Amino acid sequence: MNTQMFCFQCEQTAGCKGCTGAAGVCGKTADVSALQDQLTGALIGLARAVDASPDSSENASRLIIRGLFTTITNVNFNEETLRSLIAEVHQEKKRLVPDCGDCGSPCGRTSDYDMAKIWQADVDVRSLKSRILFGIRGMAAYAYHAEVLGYSDRDVNYFFIKALFALGEDWGMDELLPIVLETGEVNFKCMELLDRANTETYGNPSPVTVPLTVEKGPFIVITGHDLFDLKQLLEQTEDKGINIYTHGEMLPAHAYPELKKYPHLKGNFGTAWQNQQKEFANLPAPILFTTNCLMPPKDSYKDRVFTTEVVSYPEVVHIGEDKDFTPVIQKALELGGFDEDTAFTGINGGTTVTTGFGHNTVLSVADQVIKAVKKGSIRHFFLVGGCDGARAGRNYYTEFVKKVPADSVILTLACGKYRFNDLDLGTIDGLPRLMDMGQCNDAYSAIRVALALAEAFGCGVNELPLSMVFSWYEQKAVCILLTLLHLGIKNIRLGPTLPAFLSPNVLAYLVENYQIAPTTTPEDDLKEILGIEE
Template sequence: MIKKFLSFFTGNAASGEQKPSSNKEHAMFCNQCEQTAKGTGCTQIGVCGKQPEVSDIQDLVVYSLRGLSLAALKTGNKDLALGHFTAKMLFTTLTNVNFDPARFQTFISDIVAKRDELLTKGGASLPAGPGTYKPASTIDGLVAQAEGHGVADFDSNDDIRSVKQLLVYGLKGLAAYADHAGILGQQDEKVYDFLYKALAAGYDGVERDLNAWVGLLLECGNVNLRAMELLDAGNTGTYGHPVPTEVPLGQKKGKAILVSGHDLKDLHELLKQTEGKGINIYTHGEMLPCHGYPELKKYPHFYGHFGTAWQNQHKEFPAFPGAILFTTNCIQKPQDSYKANVFTTGLVGWPGLVHCENRDFTPVIKRALELPGFTEDKPGKTVLTGFGRNAVLGVADKVIDAVKAGAIRHFFLVGGCDGAKPGRNYYTEFVEKTPKDTVVLTLACGKFRFFDKQIGDIGGIPRLLDVGQCNDAYSAVQIAVALANAFNCGVNDLPLSLVLSWYEQKAVVILLTLLALGIKDIRLGPSLPAFVSPNVLNFLVENYNIKPISTPDEDLKAILG
């Protein structure tokens, strides 16, 4: 397969991919998300709201982590705490996590200090480069130091640069899952060892051809499967396996706090700290599946869900009459109308917002009690969640019998990241048009394009099954593997089609995991990544039959015949 990949490369600049300028004619270059400006890259300000100085300093965080990784490899460090720290710091550079330059300044200082401590204790030294980098003392100085360390500088060869970017963005997604798992006590030194190895690549004195870089890509996908397995063990081991749960979308009279992001431990701590205070807790975005966990469900003031996906917060948050807490990521620039109500915790940051350290949510609770909350009960629709692998496989015999009897003709996994870019209504229309003898599995915030649609059931099995967060992709993989085992075939031979939407880097690493597992025929949209060169795309098409979405009618016809 890798040899076939190499056969596509005939020259240094044959692909025709647009290369960002590396002479700093503009203040930034970022193309790591699906909404990147003009489909090529953000050069003035990020579509996410990221300022040029933040973009540059984030590039410097990655560069600093390369030095720490070199030191960890040089000294043979196996400290899990250092591995978790590395994952956390890389996670901070993922889209919509942290926008606060002052906090990044602290992060860089901490990274370099840990690197130097390792080298001193190990009596080791590193050659000039990220292993000897000394951070400037000011933010302006850091911005100047970032020169030459952005994605534009990864390689002069379009295709090698493309693969290197895929790797770095995949590593950011891997770091996110590793951090989530580590928070719940689930760690594996092999995950951290790979982070060190992949971050150090290109600076470790090892000459790598395209073959080797592709190998790292596939290894990243394999290692991410382990990280997702650890996260699954942490979530289910701590809070129980999700069970099918009906979640209200209406409102309940009383004070209120809205929780966004992904982190189950943050939510659990908030539920404990708000017991008996007359405050109802609502989820937003990717927190919806939390309602299915038994250890979270037991809190009577854990009420319902408010709003849809992350990109709609400017429209939805002004109508929420309580405090809002962001965990992990998905924050947008808060509008003045609700900015005083927004709080962050963990790695999330926005300049000027109150940040809650060590899961002390006293400021959030105080603000919720000051605000009016909902003044009356307004019941609304309900939606179902909680169809993780345990729940689905618990009725696997019924599912298998329905397939054998012809009641279920096909399965669709329709999910991934949502976003504001036009074209995502495709996913709503696709699900609405799926035949009544098909089942739709979904996960991540892409579900909000259709999560409240009533599309019926098949013999008591809901046709729309919410597997969970993007963090629960492991569940979806295990469901597919279990079905393949039941039918004594490979996953690619199942009546199963993947129709995915992507936005940020967790989606990138999930794609790498699917590729590493050999899964083919994935439909991807709403647009293809700006950092994938034509030759790399050609490789993905030739080897995995990845294809862009077209129209729901055309794609359904192609899939079902």
Template sequence: MSEMFCFQCQQTAGNKGCVKVGVCGKQPSTALLQDDLVYELIRLSEAVRENGSTELSDRLVMDGLFVTLTNVNFDNESIENYINKVIRERKNIGGNKQFDVVELWKGETDIVSLRSTLLFGMKGMAAYAHHSLALGYKDKEVSNWFYKGLCEINTEHTIEEWLALIMEFGKINLKCMAMLDTANTESYGDPIPTRVNTDIKKGPFIVVSGHDLHDLEMLLEQTKGKGINIYTHGEMLPAHGYPELKKYKHLAGNFGTAWQSQQKEFENIPAPVLFTTNCLMPTRSSYEDRIYTTSVVGFEGLIHIEADENGRKDFTPLIEQALELGGYENDRSMSGINGGHILTTGFGHNTVLANAEKIVAAVKSGAIKHFFLVGGCDGAHPGRSYYTEFVKQTPMDTIVLTLACGKFRFNDLDLGEIDGLPRIMDMGQCNDAYSAIKVALALADAFECTVNELPLTLVLTWYEQKAVCILLTLLSLGIKNMYLGPTMPAFLSETVVKVLVNTYGLQPITAPEQDLDAILGRK
């Protein structure tokens, strides 16, 4: 067996690459199969370029890329099944020609870096397109770009051509994020500010992790009236802000903190857990018999809930196990990282912009001096304590907007209010990054300036490929002087980093005090 190579996530070994086993727990055989799946998706895309696409090929490309995203699928049999489906569909559409495929991780350093950047960005966009399609929303331009991007990955380009392609991708991803925002809000209403309890009530319950709102809705509907409480976990927290999901009274609260704490927090949990997308870690014996996967998620030995031909899923196994396990005998107190028991979410673009006049007035009066968007992925890297300390040290006349799971570092803090506006506003999942972009563009319009002239600084934390596609979209919009951490991506070569620093002012984080001094012009 060939040696694995993977450097797509922030915690890759030595910030260089995993070559023996993935830091995420991925085995070499799994990593190689995921590479094989990407190669087959490239061949499918080459065939589509010659013969045209189908609805099935569209789904296979987005789902296939999603399967290879960090912490999604560790099941070799499942990945092999995807590979076989892709090969069958390629032959079905007339792609019997065997296309030569570039070796992804070999070649001149800067070219490998740029090729990887585009590929990883596309993996992130695949997640957004997948969630949109689950709710019946699809955009042909977005679908077609997956084929284009995979074909371009298989083509030689100059550094300038690669950079142009990456910026083009960033703009397409903005369109994909806007589609997902429309899918979520038209399906479940515009999020509204909601206080979510982290304590767990006695009695049967089910925990739902990941990002898929449609899966959560189906589970809520099937557990209605059965005496089972449903708790969100990790990135599913923002679901509490959607009116059409809030109407389910047994959507009771949020279980635990960030995704990387699950092996500790799920220890002997007396309830089943459903993983709907990424954020799955290798399970432990104390709870592996109560972990379920669905959709593109996979792990050997776990029960997988398949959808029928109409997309419906039968969650009876979880429901029966929840009733059998019975939950906790007494109410259980659980707190956030900083000891808080209440999390507030639901500050989507509709809510924030409804307060635009108040926000503009507060800025003009000096009540609000600066905005920080502190968001992105969480992880186990010790440098991530930076984000907790950064938020704690933000001045009282500043607002912190946040989204994605990085917020679990500080979202249980009470930083007070400014003119009735909470100083921390949770805008949702990483899937909701479009909300932050829409708010920034609207504020720039209100102040008749560019986004880069706003009193706004983006302080981003990255872990996996959805963070990569968001960063590329922000760069494609010309947004400058962003701070990125806890480390720069291992897949960015020195030359590429230098280009991003020189062109966009992209800054690696240093220390909270030092970065705040630089941002606010303090001496």
């Protein structure tokens, strides 16, 4: 295609301005980027056709959700599958409005949208439209995982159509800003939906200690967010002498009763996604990617990588909708695993990690938490979580957690926790000081806990002794941030850099109305949060 790309949707975008030229920092080519833009433009056309058609369908909603999920950073690098999905979108649009293409007076409403109109728009319009687009991309991942388990919500599905429609309109800041905030509102409902889907399907998570040692013999590493794929893999490997290890955002699966009951779900391998090219290089086992974050696999282990769902990479074996993991199982048996038990550690040298502190668990000891706060044993809560990444400066989060006073509790979630989740921080009045609440979508758990504590103390969330310090990388972090803003939560610290798609005026709005701020240094941020004077 010989195209030049423009993409600034992730935290590591080149120069904190945007990836241009032949390839992006994530590894996608300019051609893949162009196809993702074409897919997005086709989805905008489909959304407008759905809006115009009396015969809008559930199939269109599913297609929109799948298409948006496909364009998230580090999900799909495959030109062939992108072209196929674009064709599906066109076919669905033709089915909904069959005479549109033959119209003698074309209105242009349902045509594929040219994404250059956004990327080249007024800087503030571009900023707000980007927040909407990246927000619904992140939300689409959550809606997709819920849908796999048979859970959907008409209001959530309709909002995808509404938001895409807005992206195709020639609107200014006054019309776009309410859509930005509504994205956060609807994402809260979507996260609640996924939480219900997961807990009603697999049970309420409970705290569990997960070893980092890999036992001898054949094994499979599974990464990503999709618990359904893990369940299928566990069923298909039962009694086959193959152990299963989680990686990245799959770690919280160990806490669900219907998953941890399988004795061959053994432990966790590796750390966060950005270390995979090093950690997978000499691994005598296959790796199954169920969602992002897939980095372009190196030749040294490419034949051991398998993808499923919307994840795709050229020349990598893809497991289709039938969920027959036989190729993965055969590869595990062929490679044989380690000859003896092999001990690994976390970034800080720890040999185990804990997880499973969802809202059900934390709220079950709410009386104990409230008592500890009232008597002064717990001075402050810190929610330190979000995406990890490779950009310099992310050691901030490790140092921040190490420097948090001993009378404070740290809640964490998402893969950013791998910076510090193997630290032994001890307990306060029998409560662990470090509580892993789960995946990025489990920000819903953190919000539930915060709202419950605010009610118990008879104050607003912003009056609680609670501070939020987030790292971000991709679009799911964007929709979570919008949810927090929708709930009126202020004084959020965000790093290691602020999003490139924030225009100066939009940033000024966030600072003025929500007091959002960039991270600085652990020492200075802690002094300001805790009111420590020099």
